[in-house]
Amino acid sequence: MNVLEYYAKHLGAVFPSLLRGAVLTIQVTALSEMFGIIIGMFAGLGKLSKNKIIKGFCGAYVDLIRGTPLLVQVFLIYFGLPNLVLQITGNRFPIDPFVAAVWACSINSGAYVAEIFRSGIQSIEKGQMEAARSLGMNKIQAMRYIILPQAFRRIIPPLGNEFIALMKDTSILSAIGLEELVRKGQLYTSSTFASFPVYTGVMLIYLVMTMTVSRFVTYMERRLKVIDRS
Amino acid sequence: MIVVKNLYKDFGNLKVLKGVNTFIKEQEVVVVIGPSGSGKSTFLRCLNLLEEPTSGEIIIDGVNLLDKNTDINKVRQGLGMVFQRFNLFPHMTALENISIAPMKVKGLSREEAEKIARDLLAKVDLRDKEDYLPDQLSGGQQQRVAIARALAMQPKIMLFDEPTSALDPEMVGEVLAVMKNLAKEGMTMVVVTHEMGFAKEVGDRVLFMDEGVIVEEGSPEELFNNPKHPRTKSFLSKIL
Ligand SMILES: Nc1ncnc2c1ncn2[C@@H]1O[C@H](COP(=O)(O)OP(=O)(O)OP(=O)(O)O)[C@@H](O)[C@H]1O
Numbered sequence: 001m002n003v004l005e006y007y008a009k010h011l012g013a014v015f016p017s018l019l020r021g022a023v024l025t026i027q028v029t030a031l032s033e034m035f036g037i038i039i040g041m042f043a044g045l046g047k048l049s050k051n052k053i054i055k056g057f058c059g060a061y062v063d064l065i066r067g068t069p070l071l072v073q074v075f076l077i078y079f080g081l082p083n084l085v086l087q088i089t090g091n092r093f094p095i096d097p098f099v100a101a102v103w104a105c106s107i108n109s110g111a112y113v114a115e116i117f118r119s120g121i122q123s124i125e126k127g128q129m130e131a132a133r134s135l136g137m138n139k140i141q142a143m144r145y146i147i148l149p150q151a152f153r154r155i156i157p158p159l160g161n162e163f164i165a166l167m168k169d170t171s172i173l174s175a176i177g178l179e180e181l182v183r184k185g186q187l188y189t190s191s192t193f194a195s196f197p198v199y200t201g202v203m204l205i206y207l208v209m210t211m212t213v214s215r216f217v218t219y220m221e222r223r224l225k226v227i228d229r230s
Numbered sequence: 231m232i233v234v235k236n237l238y239k240d241f242g243n244l245k246v247l248k249g250v251n252t253f254i255k256e257q258e259v260v261v262v263i264g265p266s267g268s269g270k271s272t273f274l275r276c277l278n279l280l281e282e283p284t285s286g287e288i289i290i291d292g293v294n295l296l297d298k299n300t301d302i303n304k305v306r307q308g309l310g311m312v313f314q315r316f317n318l319f320p321h322m323t324a325l326e327n328i329s330i331a332p333m334k335v336k337g338l339s340r341e342e343a344e345k346i347a348r349d350l351l352a353k354v355d356l357r358d359k360e361d362y363l364p365d366q367l368s369g370g371q372q373q374r375v376a377i378a379r380a381l382a383m384q385p386k387i388m389l390f391d392e393p394t395s396a397l398d399p400e401m402v403g404e405v406l407a408v409m410k411n412l413a414k415e416g417m418t419m420v421v422v423t424h425e426m427g428f429a430k431e432v433g434d435r436v437l438f439m440d441e442g443v444i445v446e447e448g449s450p451e452e453l454f455n456n457p458k459h460p461r462t463k464s465f466l467s468k469i470l
């Protein structure tokens with residue numbers, strides 16, 4: 001059997017399984033990014049708060065998450081949390097890998113998104129807030145109707161980058177046995193040792209997914225620009 | 231209607247307002263002039279608490295602005311502000327710029343708010359521009375939308391901070407025309423401007439500020455034709 005045949009055979013055999021893994025990768029990424037945006041919006045606003053406690057808390061969260069590896073955060077939730085609960089309550093507390101993964105990635109992504117929101121909000125000219133307040137809007141109204149809608153447009157590109165980064169980072173979830181794209185590949189190679197076909201296949205699927213996202217972001221950016229101008 | 235007593239404002243170590251005292255009557259048009267950095271904008275921004283005074287008193291319609299219990303959002307509804315750089319909301323059309331505050335702050339329905347907005351657009355002579363975004367309007371048009379936006383909250387007092395300074399010369403007139411109309415309708419106005427023609431034509435009183443205090447005040451004729459204070463004289467000689 002020559003190399004090409006070997007390659008085609010294994011790639012063909014593993015591909016359906018890889019695609020199922022890719023679906024899980026997309027699910028984890030999309031859910032985590034969605035929660036991450038919600039967490040990040042509040043944490044980003046919190047970092048801009050005048051209230052020292054809120055500001056300090058949000059700042060500490062962002063520093064903690066950005067200053068430690070995602071893998072360790074995942075382990076802490078998947079292994080550490082059940083351990084802690086067991087020590088405190090005496091009860092077993094198993095966590096589903098998918099749930100742990102979404103938790104960890106949401107909290108992780110939230111910290112990066114917080115910084116994106118913070119700088120997006122700060123990039124809006126001071127006069128916008130002043131104009132809103134001078135009309136009698138309170139801070140929350142001014143944020144909601146005036147500042148955030150403008151900030152959202154500016155943060156779409158960095159949010160897209162964050163989404164792509166997170167998608168790639170979910171590969172480490174293979175370490176807790178979540179059968180996402182990389183784990184599917186590992187499972188196949190462990191019985192066949194066909195690493196080269198498998199990991200080129202894995203790579204290709206990641207590439208297609210990240211390119212699709214970045215195309216979509218470019219499209220959104222353009223569309224918002226059109227809205228801005230038309 | 232507005233009473234200002236001993237108003238001080240520091241920015242850190244920089245003392246910008248050093249005891250401003252004045253009184254502005256209902257329907258009066260007060261023009262504030264003075265050299266750059268003398269504190270004109272700061273004074274105006276203190277009147278609606280965009281800057282928080284360091285000490286002193288501001289009383290508007292009997293309400294003490296610096297009282298902790300004063301609802302500042304409520305006070306601001308009664309004070310329209312027009313900025314040098316317009317500060318229109320770029321993601322909203324002219325109509326939305328004007329109707330957003332009546333809807334969200336006063337709780338009017340969209341129909342009511344848009345009716346007010348359309349009437350005001352007509353008033354500033356921009357009837358056909360309601361669906362335009364700020365980007366698509368000239369500077370003069372943007373500033374007129376900004377005036378309409380402030381008027382939409384039906385304020386009793388309008389504050390203008392150099393409303394024509396960022397405009398190309400050919401657009402100054404259209405904005406001043408809107409302001410003159412407002413003055414004729416009896417709006418109480420405080421206007422920081424370098425437009426001496428405007429001051430002479432519609433100003434009831436001119437305040438000359440320098441180094442954080444009101445150095446001299448009087449009717450436009452008195453102040454422009456017969457300034458008493460040497461600093462007023464030297465300032466006027468530079469700009470007239
Ligand atoms: N937010 C701020 N922080 C620090 N210093 C400030 C701030 N705002 C104004 N100043 C300073 O206060 C002084 C007075 O400023 P202000 O804008 O009131 O002057 P102005 O009379 O309006 O001048 P211009 O004609 O140039 O607009 C200036 O020295 C300015 O640098």
Ligand SMILES: [Mg+2]
Pocket residue numbers: 270271272391392
């Ligand atoms: Mg100024």
